[in-house]
Amino acid sequence: MSLAVTNFWLVPAPRSLLAFLAAVGLTGLLLAAAAVAGLVGKGWLASRLARGSVAVPVLYGTALLLVGLSTRERTLPAGSGKYLCELDCHLVYSVAGADLAPGSRTRRVLRPVTRFDERTVAPWRGNAPLTRWPGRIELIDRRGRRFPPVTAAWETAVGAPLRPGESHETAIAFDVPEDAGALRLLVGASEWPSRLLIGCEEAPLAGRLLLTVPF
Numbered sequence: 001m002s003l004a005v006t007n008f009w010l011v012p013a014p015r016s017l018l019a020f021l022a023a024v025g026l027t028g029l030l031l032a033a034a035a036v037a038g039l040v041g042k043g044w045l046a047s048r049l050a051r052g053s054v055a056v057p058v059l060y061g062t063a064l065l066l067v068g069l070s071t072r073e074r075t076l077p078a079g080s081g082k083y084l085c086e087l088d089c090h091l092v093y094s095v096a097g098a099d100l101a102p103g104s105r106t107r108r109v110l111r112p113v114t115r116f117d118e119r120t121v122a123p124w125r126g127n128a129p130l131t132r133w134p135g136r137i138e139l140i141d142r143r144g145r146r147f148p149p150v151t152a153a154w155e156t157a158v159g160a161p162l163r164p165g166e167s168h169e170t171a172i173a174f175d176v177p178e179d180a181g182a183l184r185l186l187v188g189a190s191e192w193p194s195r196l197l198i199g200c201e202e203a204p205l206a207g208r209l210l211l212t213v214p215f
Contacts, residue, residue: 007188011067064197074208112169115122115210147180150174
């Protein structure tokens with residue numbers, strides 16, 4: 001599976017998470033070592049360790065911003081699926097169809113499909129069901145305006161338990177102005193801690209992967 005169709009750019013999700021945990025762990029270790037060095041009277045060593053504990057998050061933050069800056073927003077063609085990465089599997093989101101609600105000129109009803117891709121399941125995971133919903137779903141028009149679902153019930157519908165190879169379709173309503181055109185669907189992970197993961201589309205300055213909506 002290509003990174004070009006996931007919510008991570010350039011860096012696979014497991015490596016991105018490991019990099020974040022390593023940065024946090026190393027920063028904590030350096031701070032603890034600096035405190036110990038100060039207690040035993042080695043001020044010069046404590047100072048160097050403290051500077052190192054500052055350098056690690058600065059370097060990590062720089063990498064986070066540079067990778068985000070190197071990405072661009074992309075829209076997948078109609079019928080394509082977007083993968084949201086878990087550590088040991090992937091869920092795929094696509095749009096089966098879209099219609100105007102009966103008697104309305106502004107309410108659009110999307111029929112997103114969630115699929116648990118059995119080809120991406122790690123050997124140790126097994127066949128246990130996965131209950132996982134995306135952090136957010138929004139429609140975005142050509143002017144960049146964002147339209148959330150009409151109700152919060154989509155979280156329960158989209159997050160129904162799935163076993164590897166299973167999928168389900170649901171319906172989500174959006175209120176969208178008549179002048180909104182070139183609508184696309186954003187299915188994204190929760191902002192935290194995703195905003196701190198290198199290569200994640202939720203990271204600062206990063207482009208997002210969008211799905212074409214057939215309106």
